Each structure stands twice: as C-alpha cells, then as structure tokens.
Amino acid sequence: MSSTPTGxxxxxxxxxxxxxxxxxxxxxxxxxxxxxxxxxxPEDAAQVTRYMAHAVFAxxxxxxxxxxxxxxxxxxxxxxxxxxxxAADGTPIAVVGPGGILGEMALLDRGLRAANCTAVSPxxxxxxxxxxxxxxxxxxxxxxxRLLGMLAQRLAERLRGQIxxxxxxxxxxxxxxxxxx
Numbered sequence: 581m582s583s584t585p586t587g588x589x590x591x592x593x594x595x596x597x598x599x600x601x602x603x604x605x606x607x608x609x610x611x612x613x614x615x616x617x618x619x620x621x622p623e624d625a626a627q628v629t630r631y632m633a634h635a636v637f638a639x640x641x642x643x644x645x646x647x648x649x650x651x652x653x654x655x656x657x658x659x660x661x662x663x664x665x666x667a668a669d670g671t672p673i674a675v676v677g678p679g680g681i682l683g684e685m686a687l688l689d690r691g692l693r694a695a696n697c698t699a700v701s702p703x704x705x706x707x708x709x710x711x712x713x714x715x716x717x718x719x720x721x722x723x724x725x726r727l728l729g730m731l732a733q734r735l736a737e738r739l740r741g742q743i744x745x746x747x748x749x750x751x752x753x754x755x756x757x758x759x760x761x
Contacts, residue, residue, distance in 0.1 A: 616730030661703030
C-alpha cells in the first residue's frame with residue numbers, strides 16, 4: 581500500500597496508522613459516522629485509513645497556525661483528545677473532539693491555513709497528507725470519492741452556516757439603518 585505520507589507532522593512520519601489495529605478501526609468508524617452524500621462501506625473506510633499516518637500531540641501543541649502555507653498540507657481526523665480552534669486573532673471558534681476533522685481545506689486547495697488549532701489534551705489523530713490523498717485517488721478511486729464527497733459536504737455545511745450568519749448581520753444592519761434614518 582502507501583508509505584507513510586509526507587507533509588505530515590513530525591510525530592506522524594514515524595508510523596502508519598495501520599500499525600495500531602484499534603486506532604485504524606476507530607478511524608474507519610469515524611469516517612463512516614461522518615457520513616457524506618454516499619454511504620461508506622466498511623471496506624472503503626478501511627482503505628482510507630491505510631493512507632493515514634498516526635499523529636500524536638501533547639497538550640499545548642500547535643497543530644496548525646492560521647496563515648501558514650498549505651503546500652505540505654495534511655488533514656487530521658481526531659481519534660482521541662480535544663483541539664481548540666481559534667481565529668488568527670485568538671477568537672475562539674470551536675473545540676473539536678473525536679471524529680472531528682481539521683485541515684481539510686488546506687489539504688484540498690493547498691492554500692493558507694484558516695485557523696489556529698491547538699491540542700488542549702493529549703491528541704491522537706489520523707493524518708492524511710496531499711501525497712497520501714493523491715495515492716488514494718490513484719489506487720482506490722471509490723474510497724477516495726467517498727472521502728472527497730464527505731469533505732465537500734462538510735465544507736458546504738460550513739458555507740451555508742456562514743451564509744446564515746451573514747443574513748443575520750444584514751438584517752441587524754438594516755434594522756440599525758432604519759433606526760438611524
């Protein structure tokens with residue numbers, strides 16, 4: 581199968597996720613639980629985990645920094661622990677736990693990281709690099725399609741949420757304009 585992905589955090593370069601059968605099974609289940617437009621088969625989810633590296637982070641470790649270039653991009657599927665996500669200015673956005681996915685935008689477009697992500701407890705994750713994704717697409721197109729569909733759905737949900745927030749801001753702005761006018 582694939583060798584350990586490049587572009588992953590130093591801790592992840594040491595060993596493939598598949599070396600821990602329990603973590604690989606947990607990662608496959610997380611992928612299935614995250615869904616997507618097309619249901620995952622157990623085989624497809626297991627195929628994706630074969631292209632992931634095992635990443636371990638101590639509390640306080642910065643996993644991603646907002647504004648960082650995504651050329652060596654990777655995404656993380658959180659298996660254990662929690663990660664604080666905050667805007668570049670330090671504004672808290674969310675805390676992501678097991679089953680959460682971080683870094684998928686930079687994985688897909690190799691653009692700048694959008695947020696700071698810091699481990700708030702010991703974290704174990706499956707890391708999928710750009711190179712790993714490219715190999716997955718070449719070797720296992722059906723599993724890659726499931727993964728890309730799931731990531732597209734997640735991004736679409738976030739975009740819809742942003743549109744809803746912008747609508748609320750527009751309504752507040754209209755209301756303030758009416759009061760001032």
